[in-house]
Amino acid sequence: MKRNAVSKSLVLLALFAVGLTSALGAQTLLGSGATFPAPAYTKMFDEYYKLTGVRVNYQGIGSSGGLKNVQDRVVDFGGTDSFIKDGDFSKYPGAVVHIPTVIGAIVVTYNLPGNPKLRFTSDVVANIYLGKITRWNDKAIADLNPNVKLPSLAIMPVYRSDGSGTTFNFTAYLSAVSAEWKSKVGNANSVSWPVGQGAAQNAGVAGVVKQTQGTIGYVELAYANQNSMPVATIKNSSGNWIDPSLASTSAAAAGAFPADTRIVLVNPDAREGYPISSLTWLVVYREQNYGNRSREQAEQLAKLLWWMIHDGQQYVTALDYATLPPPAVKAAEAIVKSITYNGQALVK
Amino acid sequence: MENNVFAGQYKGRKRKDILFRVAVLVPAGIVVALLFLIMAQVVVNGGKALNLDFFFQQQKPFGEVGGGIVQAIVGTLMVLAVAIVIALPFSLLTSLYLYEHKGSKRADGLLNVVNTLQGIPSIVIGVVIYTWVVVPLRTFSAFAGGIALSIVMLPLMISMIKESLDMVPVSYLEAALALGVPRWRAVVEIVVPAAASGILEATGLGIARATGETAPLIFTSFGNPFLSLNFGGPVSALPLVIYEYIKSPYDDWHQKAWGAALLLVLFVLSLNLFIGTRKKR
Amino acid sequence: MNDRRFNVLLSFAALVIVFIFAGFLFTLVVQSLPAAKQEGAAFLYGSEWNPVTTRFGALPFIIGTLMTSAIALVIAIPLSLSAGIVMGEYVNSGWIRSVLNTLINVLASIPSVVFGLWGIEVVIPLVRKLALLVGAPPYGAGILSASLVLAIMIIPYMSSMTREALVNVPAGLREGAFALGLTKQEVVTGIALPFAKKSIFAGILLSLGRALGETMAVTMLIGNATRIPKSLFSLGNTLASVIASQFNEAASEVHRSAMMGLALILLVITMIAGWFGRTLMSKGMGAYGK
Numbered sequence: 001m002k003r004n005a006v007s008k009s010l011v012l013l014a015l016f017a018v019g020l021t022s023a024l025g026a027q028t029l030l031g032s033g034a035t036f037p038a039p040a041y042t043k044m045f046d047e048y049y050k051l052t053g054v055r056v057n058y059q060g061i062g063s064s065g066g067l068k069n070v071q072d073r074v075v076d077f078g079g080t081d082s083f084i085k086d087g088d089f090s091k092y093p094g095a096v097v098h099i100p101t102v103i104g105a106i107v108v109t110y111n112l113p114g115n116p117k118l119r120f121t122s123d124v125v126a127n128i129y130l131g132k133i134t135r136w137n138d139k140a141i142a143d144l145n146p147n148v149k150l151p152s153l154a155i156m157p158v159y160r161s162d163g164s165g166t167t168f169n170f171t172a173y174l175s176a177v178s179a180e181w182k183s184k185v186g187n188a189n190s191v192s193w194p195v196g197q198g199a200a201q202n203a204g205v206a207g208v209v210k211q212t213q214g215t216i217g218y219v220e221l222a223y224a225n226q227n228s229m230p231v232a233t234i235k236n237s238s239g240n241w242i243d244p245s246l247a248s249t250s251a252a253a254a255g256a257f258p259a260d261t262r263i264v265l266v267n268p269d270a271r272e273g274y275p276i277s278s279l280t281w282l283v284v285y286r287e288q289n290y291g292n293r294s295r296e297q298a299e300q301l302a303k304l305l306w307w308m309i310h311d312g313q314q315y316v317t318a319l320d321y322a323t324l325p326p327p328a329v330k331a332a333e334a335i336v337k338s339i340t341y342n343g344q345a346l347v348k
Numbered sequence: 349m350e351n352n353v354f355a356g357q358y359k360g361r362k363r364k365d366i367l368f369r370v371a372v373l374v375p376a377g378i379v380v381a382l383l384f385l386i387m388a389q390v391v392v393n394g395g396k397a398l399n400l401d402f403f404f405q406q407q408k409p410f411g412e413v414g415g416g417i418v419q420a421i422v423g424t425l426m427v428l429a430v431a432i433v434i435a436l437p438f439s440l441l442t443s444l445y446l447y448e449h450k451g452s453k454r455a456d457g458l459l460n461v462v463n464t465l466q467g468i469p470s471i472v473i474g475v476v477i478y479t480w481v482v483v484p485l486r487t488f489s490a491f492a493g494g495i496a497l498s499i500v501m502l503p504l505m506i507s508m509i510k511e512s513l514d515m516v517p518v519s520y521l522e523a524a525l526a527l528g529v530p531r532w533r534a535v536v537e538i539v540v541p542a543a544a545s546g547i548l549e550a551t552g553l554g555i556a557r558a559t560g561e562t563a564p565l566i567f568t569s570f571g572n573p574f575l576s577l578n579f580g581g582p583v584s585a586l587p588l589v590i591y592e593y594i595k596s597p598y599d600d601w602h603q604k605a606w607g608a609a610l611l612l613v614l615f616v617l618s619l620n621l622f623i624g625t626r627k628k629r
Numbered sequence: 630m631n632d633r634r635f636n637v638l639l640s641f642a643a644l645v646i647v648f649i650f651a652g653f654l655f656t657l658v659v660q661s662l663p664a665a666k667q668e669g670a671a672f673l674y675g676s677e678w679n680p681v682t683t684r685f686g687a688l689p690f691i692i693g694t695l696m697t698s699a700i701a702l703v704i705a706i707p708l709s710l711s712a713g714i715v716m717g718e719y720v721n722s723g724w725i726r727s728v729l730n731t732l733i734n735v736l737a738s739i740p741s742v743v744f745g746l747w748g749i750e751v752v753i754p755l756v757r758k759l760a761l762l763v764g765a766p767p768y769g770a771g772i773l774s775a776s777l778v779l780a781i782m783i784i785p786y787m788s789s790m791t792r793e794a795l796v797n798v799p800a801g802l803r804e805g806a807f808a809l810g811l812t813k814q815e816v817v818t819g820i821a822l823p824f825a826k827k828s829i830f831a832g833i834l835l836s837l838g839r840a841l842g843e844t845m846a847v848t849m850l851i852g853n854a855t856r857i858p859k860s861l862f863s864l865g866n867t868l869a870s871v872i873a874s875q876f877n878e879a880a881s882e883v884h885r886s887a888m889m890g891l892a893l894i895l896l897v898i899t900m901i902a903g904w905f906g907r908t909l910m911s912k913g914m915g916a917y918g919k
Contacts, residue, residue, distance in 0.1 A: 064878030198853030441642030469842025532635035560740020
């Protein structure tokens with residue numbers, strides 16, 4: 001028995017040694033949060049690994065999850081499409097900054113026989129999610145789509161069951177276009193949905209819609225495209241029918257950027273702008289020397305962030321994410337330069 | 349005999365007997381059929397995913413077809429290793445305590461605690477270990493995942509090892525004591541080896557149970573698209589990968605989820621069968 | 630190493646186990662205090678769970694948990710009793726017995742997440758068709774799907790406990806009955822089952838305890854709706870599934886504390902079911918001085 005205990009400890013020691021060496025050998029960064037940009041991020045991080053050998057582990061758990069992990073300081077960075085509100089900064093044990101990364105489109109996707117291309121106005125979308133429109137062949141939808149034979153299936157809305165920046169932006173849009181939505185449900189990462197089924201992460205919503213006829217859901221464009229799911233054309237505030245695309249998303253983002261880059265892009269004034277576009281950020285601590293963080297780790301993080309807003313941008317357009325417009329890049333550069341270790345800037 | 353007044357009654361009773369037999373055999377047959385259905389589905393769907401890439405490649409970016417789950421296979425082994433290293437000694441020592449203090453109030457109380465621990469939902473274990481290990485260490489880790497799994501394994505292993513120790517004939521211990529062997533040595537070098545097959549069985553079943561656990565790992569070992577051997581950092585695991593992939597809309601990931609399920613079921617099955625054959629010896 | 634040190638080592642291990650258990654309770658209680666302070670008893674009977682308005686009432690999840698477990702039991706009991714009776718009473722040849730035992734063990738070892746996987750691919754489409762027949766919205770996910778798969782998950786456990794209970798009926802009782810000319814059915818329903826009643830019921834309670842805490846399969850099948858479920862086809866949440874969905878992101882202190890409160894409620898009800906089951910089990914075993 002004693003001999004077994006000794007050999008067991010040796011094995012454990014050996015494993016720890018292996019683990020230590022691999023930890024020293026390959027640099028890894030850990031991030032978690034928004035699933036809205038996950039297709040773009042995982043692509044970027046795959047390319048970054050091929051370029052530099054640095055492994056960036058990004059877990060898509062929803063924006064609220066990412067921010068919570070940042071608060072608990074168990075990740076190097078958090079991803080969120082819903083920026084931290086002024087009153088919430090006190091929840092973080094240190095000053096945090098937002099670095100914008102990509103711009104995407106929240107599309108309304110659905111599952112109907114024949115995959116018809118549908119048009120929705122903003123109040124139709126709001127009324128579907130309020131539970132006031134319950135059948136696909138309802139007059140309100142049929143009037144907008146006279147050339148489509150709509151079935152009499154029940155409409156089953158799908159929403160995010162986890163705290164989500166995508167929900168934040170979608171409900172921001174609904175609150176902007178429907179006074180009833182604004183007073184009844186409101187605008188947040190998690191709301192009390194009047195009707196429908198919950199699914200976790202963008203992937204979960206897309207998964208449910210893909211598999212269930214009659215459902216409708218809101219997901220980032222890449223998820224719909226990658227799975228050949230139909231995407232609705234939405235009428236924007238200028239009265240134009242806009243399809244979500246690289247062009248219409250970029251149009252929505254054309255405009256001034258605040259210095260801290262915290263901006264909501266839904267319902268833009270831009271004539272050709274897609275009405276439910278969204279920016280997404282990575283959140284990190286401004287002062288990187290916290291909780292035994294090594295200088296090396298902080299430097300790797302800063303390098304990654306700098307790469308993401310410059311060379312990394314080229315990899316996202318293939319997935320129909322819009323790159324950061326020049327004012328956003330400028331603002332982002334300033335923010336990355338403000339990240340310090342022991343007061344010293346990491347990127348000059 | 350035919351004219352016997354009981355003959356008529358006997359026909360009725362015989363009929364009831366046959367009806368009852370059918371009434372229990374049908375549902376039992378349904379249960380067996382369900383099992384075969386589920387296993388068949390796992391094998392057929394899972395088999396489609398198995399190829400070399402599946403076993404040796406890492407995860408690809410969202411939506412890209414190909415790659416594999418090597419990070420999950422290795423991650424599962426890593427958290428299991430940590431779990432066993434913690435659970436085996438602790439369950440053995442605790443069972444020995446119960447053996448040595450059999451019948452005492454303390455032992456009864458301890459047994460109650462162990463039995464109650466067995467009923468703790470594994471999601472609760474994950475939540476508590478997040479608070480105790482992940483936050484203070486400021487990182488998700490295979491280490492934390494292993495600790496959570498060990499708590500899942502402990503109550504099960506303690507009760508089984510205790511039973512094996514109790515089944516060792518008391519004469520073994522008494523003979524050793526009569527020969528002047530100190531008690532601790534008699535227990536450690538005579539009783540424990542005699543219960544060895546039971547201890548092995550307990551370990552095997554504990555591993556089988558822990559391998560399939562997902563909830564404790566969600567908040568502890570977290571997940572990783574990359575293969576990692578770092579116990580102090582996040583790792584993937586087969587159940588985590590199943591959970592993540594099946595939620596997604598990607599057909600390629602769905603197929604991989606079934607493949608991972610097949611691996612899990614095969615692993616757990618072989619453990620059970622291995623223990624079953626050892627028992628017969 | 631000597632006797633004294635050995636005992637110290639053993640006591641240390643035992644103490645660690647006790648500390649783990651006490652620690653769990655302590656952590657959950659302390660962490661749920663903020664939510665308890667805010668909501669009071671309304672935490673248990675409040676039906677609104679809304680992180681935006683920070684109202685945290687756990688009633689929808691308590692009902693969801695009870696509904697799915699109850700329906701799962703209703704489905705599982707007849708199936709498990711039959712399987713247990715067949716294994717304990719009717720199967721006497723060696724190889725069928727070991728095959729059946731292995732089968733049941735295999736079913737018992739299939740992980741929850743694999744059941745969830747199977748449920749998504751097989752059970753949800755079936756329930757969807759059923760919902761269309763009945764006129765309910767054909768989500769497929771919901772209380773019924775979760776309960777069905779939950780039932781299948783507890784059947785192996787319940788059947789083996791039923792089989793054990795029946796196998797432990799003293800042979801003398803049985804043989805006496807047969808000697809008096811009773812049919813097999815009369816022995817089973819008149820002698821064996823009544824004798825094993827307490828242990829069988831204990832098995833049901835212990836299976837209930839498992840069903841209450843079951844997380845992964847339920848989370849994957851129940852539809853994640855934070856409402857009180859009104860019918861079999863309603864979407865809902867159980868205590869375990871809402872913790873799995875929302876714990877990772879409860880960022881506000883009250884929300885986080887409310888999650889811990891849910892975990893505490895879950896722990897308490899599984900403990901109660903388990904405690905009742907075990908007490909009944911020991912009573913059942915001791916009936917005839919086994």
